[in-house]
Amino acid sequence: MTDVDTSRRPVVVGVDGSEHSRRALEWAAGEARLRGAVLHIVHALPFGLSPSGGPDLHVDAATRSLTELAAVARSLDSRPLTVTNDVVDGLPVKMLVEVSRHSALVVLGSRGQGGFANLLLGSTAVEVSARAASPVVVVPPGADVLNRSGDVMVGVDGSHDEPALEFAFSRASQRWARLVAIHVWDLPDGERAEEESDALLARTLTPWQDRFPDVIVETRSIRGQVVAALVAASAAHGEVIVVGGRGRSVLAGALLGSVSQGLLRHAAVPVVIAR
Known part of the structure; x- marks a missing residue:
């Protein structure tokens, strides 16, 4: 049984009452249990809290909702889970x-309402991913949040891969899961490009395999369009897909x-943007 260590950084989940944030809560609760960390549930009220500090219907309703969600999170598993919650003005x-x-990380649903309206439909997700100090995890509506037996997938491009590889190898080691490292390329000279891709993967992964000798690693050099290739690969057997916060080449644009x-x-699986 995993004991809860309150000295560790919490797993934070942003909620707004939508079904999307409910799935994010379920995933975050499992993650907090895995880490032996506190689960911290937060809700934003962008219109402001009561300036007088007195009773406020919106704040009271949000607080009651978070208390109910905390009970839901505890009920998902028999293992211990410490849950805190907060209604934040802003x-x-x-x-x-x-x-x-x-x-430790921030977990979000793929869509929202209320305080998290249109969270991933415009620039908000990009802003959070770019500015957050911790990894950001986005849980899509179709993800099987209670079954985490799949592979840990990680996108590799040969630059600024360290945060993604750190997260991916650590997670695979914790879960005794296979790690699948993917490099996507699309160059005219297919045979030579594939050889260079294989060499890049070997060069990049060797120090991490030395550091995590217990992790079984599979490499995939894929010719194609990067988003389509990563989505397809993760949909087949992935538990999460991990990418870095910055990149070049096929991951140009820093994944923002x-x-x-x-x-x-x-x-179709949770996306981790590691930092």
Whole structure:
């Protein structure tokens, strides 16, 4: 049985009462149990709290809702889970970035309402991913949040891969899961490009395999379009797909542009943007 260590940084989940945030809560609760960490549930009220500090219907309703969600999170598993919650005055992006400074990771649903309206339908997800101090995990509506027996998938491009590989190898080691490292390329000279891709994967992964000798690693060099390739690969056997916060080449745009938005919109498994 995993004991809860309150000295560890919490797993934070942003909720707003939508079904999407409910799935994020379920995933975050499992993650907190795995880590032996506190689960911290937060809700933003962007229109402001009561300036007088007195009773406020919106704050009271949000607080009751978070108390109910805390009970739900505890009921998902018999293992111990310490849950805290907070109703925060402010805009979602600012609040999430601030709490990320003291968090192990921040977990969000793929869509929202209320305080997290349109969270991943515009620039908000990109802003949180770019500015958060911790990894950001986005849980899509179709993800099987209670079954985590799949592979840990990680996108590799040969630059700024360290945060993604750190997260992916650590997670695979914790779960005794296979790690699948993917490099996507699309160059005219297919045979030579594939050889270079294989060499890049070997060069990049060797120090991490030395550090995590217990992790079984599979490498895949795939010719194609990066978002489509990562989405397809993770859909087959993935538990999560992990990508870095910055990149080049096939992951150009630091995963804060078309690639990240493509993954957030189309991936069938939780997307981890590691920092």
